[in-house]
């Protein structure tokens with residue numbers, strides 16, 4: 001295939017390169033769907049022709065056809081869906097199929113996609129320009145909001161992604177303690193910086209890569225790992241590396257190895273151990289921040305880390321990350337202190353606006369109760385539906401974050417998670433797509449609900465799940 005041709009040409013070539021037999025099959029599939037459509041006019045037949053065409057073209061243009069690996073559906077098989085628009089709890093693909101969405105752009109869409117008030121505020125901000133490369137008042141507003149909300153945060157630095165936040169916070173922790181090693185947990189994902197691509201979850205787990213080529217062993221050797229929920233292993237590692245560990249970083253509720261909550265007392269024990277060893281405790285709340293509670297996992301579980309990273313929800317769907325924590329530590333960040341970290345688009349007015357408006361909506365009374373209730377009902381229904389159809393399933397949720405495994409459970413760490421039936425999950429995933437429900441395309445990702453999910457959405461989802469559970 002002529003992969004080197006221009007954009008338009010390679011798109012055409014990928015179309016004409018389709019095997020004739022495949023297009024013939026598609027045509028016959030389509031005509032039988034037309035018959036179905038005549039019988040039930042309101043329901044559009046499920047086809048993914050345009051998605052397939054676009055994704056095939058994308059594979060020539062971008063590695064794997066995507067700009068973030070899990071989107072390629074490698075672990076569930078089949079065709080990734082190419083989307084056209086989103087609103088509330090729904091997404092529409094370029095073939096015109098509608099889905100109830102439980103990915104929420106991997107977390108940011110907590111008040112629902114394309115919220116009217118957020119959009120209106122963005123339009124006003126847009127009129128004043130997209131980026132100043134200089135201070136703006138909106139930065140103060142979002143900073144004050146975050147400091148007010150998150151127990152550990154006395155000062156904050158905004159960046160453009162969760163990866164950047166985690167990279168920055170580790171440099172800061174090393175500078176503050178004068179130590180080089182960090183400790184993370186197997187299956188936890190903290191973005192794609194070198195020191196975190198050691199037993200990382202999310203896409204790394206999905207693709208089954210042990211680590212990534214390109215990460216120097218010297219960088220990886222400074223990262224110690226322990227099984228999640230195993231405080232005895234942490235105590236042993238801290239003892240063995242006395243005086244050398246700068247920080248322990250973790251997802252206070254894991255979402256990147258599937259959904260794994262902390263065992264009772266685990267977070268408190270980490271707080272005790274880190275204080276005893278002069279190690280900083282970092283909660284990576286890129287996923288859990290403003291998701292489990294307004295003050296994140298640290299509010300929900302009553303354990304205050306020294307430093308916290310944020311992302312996803314605080315950007316309201318625009319690229320934002322942040323790190324913050326104790327003032328004495330944060331004052332080491334440049335230009336207040338010597339620890340360098342910068343960003344051309346950091347704190348830009350559009351991103352700040354989306355964050356401010358999203359958090360404003362979340363502060364309305366009852367938001368988190370609603371998320372908790374909807375998500376609880378969803379998971380309960382999924383687990384009951386799966387069991388009723390004879391499957392081994394287990395699941396859980398905290399606030400608006402959930403997960404379920406095709407496994408007997410309980411799942412306490414990444415080893416347990418890996419024992420789940422991922423092939424069955426792939427079939428379930430595909431079945432749900434055909435039923436108009438969009439789930440994260442991997443067993444090793446958490447799911448998310450939003451304030452826009454209705455009782456009707458839930459009902460439709462659980463009815464669809466019941467049908468799919470019976471046919472997989």
Ligand SMILES: *Cc1c(COP(=O)(O)O)cnc(C)c1O
Pocket residue numbers: 160161162163164166189190191192251255256284285286287311312321
């Ligand atoms: C998503 C995520 C990151 C990375 O954030 P990006 O914005 O994708 O770089 C880091 N940590 C956790 C816990 C995450 O869920």
